Amino acid sequence: MSAEGDARLARLAPDGPDEMGRELADGPRAVGETLAEAGRLAAELDRLRGPAARVILVGTGASLAMVLTAEPWCRPAASGSAGRRPPVLVREASTAVLGAPDGEAFHPGDLAVVVSASGTSPETLAAARLARASGARVLAVTAEATSPLAGTADLVLHTPSGTEGGAATKSELAALAALAFLAGAIPASAHDSAELRRALERVAADAAPTVPIGRALAGARTVWVVGFGSSAGIARAGALLLHEKALIPAVAATPGEFRHGPIEAATPGDAVVAVDVDAPNGPRSAYLGRLASELAELGVPFAVIGGPGMPVVLGPGGSIGLTMPPGPPAALEATLRLQQSARAAAHARGTYRDGFRILRSVVVAADDIVGTG
Numbered sequence: 001m002s003a004e005g006d007a008r009l010a011r012l013a014p015d016g017p018d019e020m021g022r023e024l025a026d027g028p029r030a031v032g033e034t035l036a037e038a039g040r041l042a043a044e045l046d047r048l049r050g051p052a053a054r055v056i057l058v059g060t061g062a063s064l065a066m067v068l069t070a071e072p073w074c075r076p077a078a079s080g081s082a083g084r085r086p087p088v089l090v091r092e093a094s095t096a097v098l099g100a101p102d103g104e105a106f107h108p109g110d111l112a113v114v115v116s117a118s119g120t121s122p123e124t125l126a127a128a129r130l131a132r133a134s135g136a137r138v139l140a141v142t143a144e145a146t147s148p149l150a151g152t153a154d155l156v157l158h159t160p161s162g163t164e165g166g167a168a169t170k171s172e173l174a175a176l177a178a179l180a181f182l183a184g185a186i187p188a189s190a191h192d193s194a195e196l197r198r199a200l201e202r203v204a205a206d207a208a209p210t211v212p213i214g215r216a217l218a219g220a221r222t223v224w225v226v227g228f229g230s231s232a233g234i235a236r237a238g239a240l241l242l243h244e245k246a247l248i249p250a251v252a253a254t255p256g257e258f259r260h261g262p263i264e265a266a267t268p269g270d271a272v273v274a275v276d277v278d279a280p281n282g283p284r285s286a287y288l289g290r291l292a293s294e295l296a297e298l299g300v301p302f303a304v305i306g307g308p309g310m311p312v313v314l315g316p317g318g319s320i321g322l323t324m325p326p327g328p329p330a331a332l333e334a335t336l337r338l339q340q341s342a343r344a345a346a347h348a349r350g351t352y353r354d355g356f357r358i359l360r361s362v363v364v365a366a367d368d369i370v371g372t373g
Contacts, residue, residue: 069233108135119147212318214344
């Protein structure tokens with residue numbers, strides 16, 4: 001990375017002056033207020049999901065990444081009548097509307113949990129309407145309580161993250177907190193919500209640990225972001241953000257997927273980031289340690305965002321030890337850390353800009369195609 005990039009990083013404050021910095025600083029507030037709203041709606045949420053035959057989690061883009069992060073928590077927590085546990089499925093919104101692999105995206109009796117920060121994504125809105133037309137009930141998880149998606153839903157879980165000028169950051173955190181609450185994986189008492197908010201505020205205020213990772217990513221030809229379980233969804237969100245804000249080609253995968261093919265394309269000019277947010281597990285740590293050794297042999301920089309038991313870091317990327325308990329709290333922290341790393345990479349690379357470069361100027365909304373216009 002250039003001396004100019006180092007100078008840009010040195011001037012970078014956690015909360016600005018750029019748009020992304022301000023939005024990252026606002027993430028803990030969005031989480032706290034989302035959990036307060038979830039707690040207020042707890043009884044209604046229980047009534048809605050109680051008789052569900054299946055729980056279908058729906059999203060696209062960053063919302064899909066959060067759905068994939070939360071899906072492992074939803075499985076053991078999902079419960080229906082007579083003590084049974086309904087299946088939990090994930091649908092990418094446009095696939096549900098335009099090409100569901102089984103030909104049946106939704107069934108009567110399903111609960112569709114549809115996630116969209118704006119509540120206006122044509123594909124996601126079309127999926128919600130399809131769910132309703134199929135006899136499913138719809139729970140909208142959205143930052144816009146008066147959006148078209150909210151108008152389609154049986155119940156709205158408002159995630160008050162506010163507007164975002166560029167890529168999803170604070171809306172990701174709010175949606176992930178909402179999904180964790182729905183899964184029964186995180187409490188929403190006033191005390192617990194306040195504690196979680198304060199913990200995230202400490203993380204947001206201290207972006208320094210992400211600077212070495214951002215510096216390593218800034219000089220990479222390709223970034224590979226890997227994780228198992230809940231970490232796989234976080235990896236997907238990180239890859240999207242690196243594309244959007246740092247303009248760095250990034251690929252998300254499980255470590256196993258990466259080792260059985262993509263590693264052939266990795267070079268010392270690339271970088272690999274591993275995320276691990278779940279409870280410590282000996283075989284998983286050993287597997288990641290083996291990957292670290294293989295990357296060291298190839299000379300590929302390797303960075304880690306994870307808790308105890310993660311492998312020793314090899315290469316210049318650095319490591320970030322998570323301070324919050326494994327599971328949803330650690331997932332929120334790791335998501336914020338990846339967001340901070342992407343911001344640092346964008347500034348170090350000199351590619352950062354507020355807003356979108358392509359999505360609002362070239363990409364045309366598909367309302368006319370999916371029938372939401």
